[in-house]
Amino acid sequence: MLNKEIKETLNKIVGDLYQGVKIPDFVVEWPQDKGFGDYASNVAMVLAGKLNRDPMEIAEKIKDKISEVCEDGEDENLFSEITIAKPGFINFRISDKQFRQNLCKILKKKNEFGSSEIGKDKTVVIDYSAPNIAKPMHIGHLRSTIIGQSLYNIYKFLGYKVIGDNHLGDWGTQFGKLIYAYKNWGDKKIINKNPIEEMTKLYIRFHKETEKNKELEEFARKETKKLQDKDGENIKIWKFLVRESLKDFKKIYKTLNIKFDYVLGESFYDEMLAKIVKEGLDRKIASKSEGAIIISLDEYNLPPFLIKKTDGAYLYTTTDLAAIKYRKEKFKPRKILYVVANEQALHLQQLFYSADLFGLSKNIEMKHIKFGMVLGKTGKKFSTRKGETIRLDDLINKSIKLSQKIVEEKNPKLTKKEKKEIAKVVGISAIKYNDLSQNRMTDIVFNWDKMLSFEGNSAPYLQYTYARIKSLRRKYDELYRLDRLNVFDKPDFSLLKEGAEKNIMRQLIKFPEVIESSAQENSPHLIALYIYELASLYNNFYNSVPILKSEKNIAKARIYLSKSVAVVIKNGLDLLGIDVLERM
RNA sequence: GUCCUCGUAGUUCAACGGAUAGAACAAGGGCCUCCUAAGCCCUAGAUGUAGGUUCGAUUCCUGCCGAGGACACCA
Numbered sequence: 001m002l003n004k005e006i007k008e009t010l011n012k013i014v015g016d017l018y019q020g021v022k023i024p025d026f027v028v029e030w031p032q033d034k035g036f037g038d039y040a041s042n043v044a045m046v047l048a049g050k051l052n053r054d055p056m057e058i059a060e061k062i063k064d065k066i067s068e069v070c071e072d073g074e075d076e077n078l079f080s081e082i083t084i085a086k087p088g089f090i091n092f093r094i095s096d097k098q099f100r101q102n103l104c105k106i107l108k109k110k111n112e113f114g115s116s117e118i119g120k121d122k123t124v125v126i127d128y129s130a131p132n133i134a135k136p137m138h139i140g141h142l143r144s145t146i147i148g149q150s151l152y153n154i155y156k157f158l159g160y161k162v163i164g165d166n167h168l169g170d171w172g173t174q175f176g177k178l179i180y181a182y183k184n185w186g187d188k189k190i191i192n193k194n195p196i197e198e199m200t201k202l203y204i205r206f207h208k209e210t211e212k213n214k215e216l217e218e219f220a221r222k223e224t225k226k227l228q229d230k231d232g233e234n235i236k237i238w239k240f241l242v243r244e245s246l247k248d249f250k251k252i253y254k255t256l257n258i259k260f261d262y263v264l265g266e267s268f269y270d271e272m273l274a275k276i277v278k279e280g281l282d283r284k285i286a287s288k289s290e291g292a293i294i295i296s297l298d299e300y301n302l303p304p305f306l307i308k309k310t311d312g313a314y315l316y317t318t319t320d321l322a323a324i325k326y327r328k329e330k331f332k333p334r335k336i337l338y339v340v341a342n343e344q345a346l347h348l349q350q351l352f353y354s355a356d357l358f359g360l361s362k363n364i365e366m367k368h369i370k371f372g373m374v375l376g377k378t379g380k381k382f383s384t385r386k387g388e389t390i391r392l393d394d395l396i397n398k399s400i401k402l403s404q405k406i407v408e409e410k411n412p413k414l415t416k417k418e419k420k421e422i423a424k425v426v427g428i429s430a431i432k433y434n435d436l437s438q439n440r441m442t443d444i445v446f447n448w449d450k451m452l453s454f455e456g457n458s459a460p461y462l463q464y465t466y467a468r469i470k471s472l473r474r475k476y477d478e479l480y481r482l483d484r485l486n487v488f489d490k491p492d493f494s495l496l497k498e499g500a501e502k503n504i505m506r507q508l509i510k511f512p513e514v515i516e517s518s519a520q521e522n523s524p525h526l527i528a529l530y531i532y533e534l535a536s537l538y539n540n541f542y543n544s545v546p547i548l549k550s551e552k553n554i555a556k557a558r559i560y561l562s563k564s565v566a567v568v569i570k571n572g573l574d575l576l577g578i579d580v581l582e583r584m
Numbered sequence: 585g586u587c588c589u590c591g592u593a594g595u596u597c598a599a600c601g602g603a604u605a606g607a608a609c610a611a612g613g614g615c616c617u618c619c620u621a622a623g624c625c626c627u628a629g630a631u632g633u634a635g636g637u638u639c640g641a642u643u644c645c646u647g648c649c650g651a652g653g654a655c656a657c658c659a
Contacts, residue, residue, distance in 0.1 A: 087639065173658050174659070309656090319659095380652080440590085453608085
């Protein structure tokens with residue numbers, strides 16, 4: 001990757017020039033204004049501060065040295081020009097040859113372009129989605145699910161061994177409530193017809209009744225305890241709920257193309273919980289407090305972590321600790337990423353410190369990948385208990401329906417089958433892209449119009465760009481089908497001299513760097529942003545120069561440039577878990 | 585009360601401490617006898633507030649104001 005090469009070169013040169021000086025952190029980046037060059041570095045300015053000298057003077061020296069190291073002759077070199085600018089920037093212009101070679105590389109590597117081996121022999125566990133059993137998946141699960149899957153794809157593309165784990169909420173107090181409601185108010189016939197639907201109603205009813213009768217909480221607690229003690233009837237009801245829920249979840253995962261390597265719910269760790277707590281007590285990590293067992297986190301300035309309740313039942317805290325232990329032993333990961341909403345920040349902080357105390361986090365980077373919450377139109381949290389949330393299946397259906405209408409409008413000539421397929425892909429993509437294109441920690445106030453946007457910076461825009469290129473390609477093949485010269489000759493990219501073409505080539509060369517930084521920052525949105533910029537540059541090009549109608553050799557070069565763009569758009573969208581379309 | 589996250593055009597979002605703060609939607613104007621107008625081009629419009637750190641701050645630090653969230657027996 002060019003940014004790394006440049007950084008290395010600079011490091012070496014600065015090391016030579018200023019021996020014995022510790023080189024401070026500096027960056028090699030893309031200047032906002034391409035007038036400055038393709039890459040820029042602030043190395044002279046950071047050095048100037050340290051050496052107390054004029055940055056321009058240092059920049060000049062570095063520049064001269066690079067010119068010495070590199071030979072002249074534009075075609076052989078990485079750089080065609082190095083300049084220095086105002087406060088002390090060193091700007092690099094990449095030679096045309098590099099750009100042309102990069103096009104060849106893209107066309108050769110195709111769907112491998114942008115991938116790497118930097119993650120070789122490293123394992124990363126990603127914990128995402130994690131819906132609760134016996135409730136429909138709702139809007140609140142969307143971000144974790146989509147962002148998690150995208151991170152999964154990105155790490156995999158970089159050569160990591162990735163373990164996707166869906167830590168289902170299939171254990172705990174909520175089941176006491178559900179079991180109580182099921183036993184007392186449930187009508188088996190109705191429930192069997194539509195299990196999750198009916199159980200959700202019962203759940204909501206439970207909370208309503210509790211407001212009138214506090215005793216219910218106590219009854220529910222008892223049912224939970226009975227379940228955890230493996231009471232036959234309760235286990236049976238529980239199994240039924242898990243089975244039915246999974247059926248529903250799987251439908252949604254299939255639609256959204258979400259995959260897991262493991263689906264280890266909280267119940268999976270049940271056996272380990274007593275041991276963990278005992279170990280904690282034995283090693284004096286945990287202690288008794290007010291009848292419960294806690295891990296005191298005073299030294300980290302955090303509230304205590306409750307791992308066993310007064311009534312003897314365990315909590316998700318205990319389960320989460322057990323899960324770390326299990327993952328550490330089974331997968332030996334470098335990293336564990338928790339793709340979980342912001343509201344869990346405290347819990348995860350406590351969890352990570354507790355894991356530290358247990359010595360579980362040695363050599364493992366545990367990270368909370370947070371995101372803002374999706375809020376109701378009142379600007380407050382949606383409440384499942386009050387039944388006000390938006391169901392994921394409803395959202396998906398609504399989006400597909402809307403996109404169906406738009407396909408009909410825009411492209412009535414397509415066959416019915418095609419329209420249906422396009423509507424499905426576009427509808428789902430729009431929802432995904434809406435989330436993945438922003439890294440916002442701010443909460444999202446849910447809004448149908450924004451969620452289902454099909455214009456501007458949206459998935460359909462990118463898919464449209466891709467489909468356009470595919471269409472060009474089909475026409476091109478037809479046009480030159482019998483032209484030997486054009487069939488066998490390689491494209492001559494040196495014919496690409498337009499500004500719009502250069503802009504595209506500049507953008508294409510960045511792709512591998514973007515993927516790497518998106519993994520580093522755990523931010524799929526960097527990829528989304530990048531593809532959007534690429535598509536935008538391409539559409540500008542498309543509208544400003546003729547492609548098929550230009551001179552034969554230029555047409556060929558432009559077609560292959562277009563093809564490179566299509567490859568990169570597809571690779572990028574793949575990483576986001578978004579499908580492309582041949583036509584739309 | 586303590587802690588966490590966030591305040592950027594009318595709206596939704598960009599900008600590893602860098603050069604003139606970028607887009608999209610909405611508003612106004614233009615571009616289909618020409619490769620997909622789900623597109624392209626042009627116009628107007630923003631860093632909550634007061635300080636500090638430095639060559640340089642939307643970004644880092646502190647105070648204030650505002651929004652959301654969390655704060656031991658739910659997950």
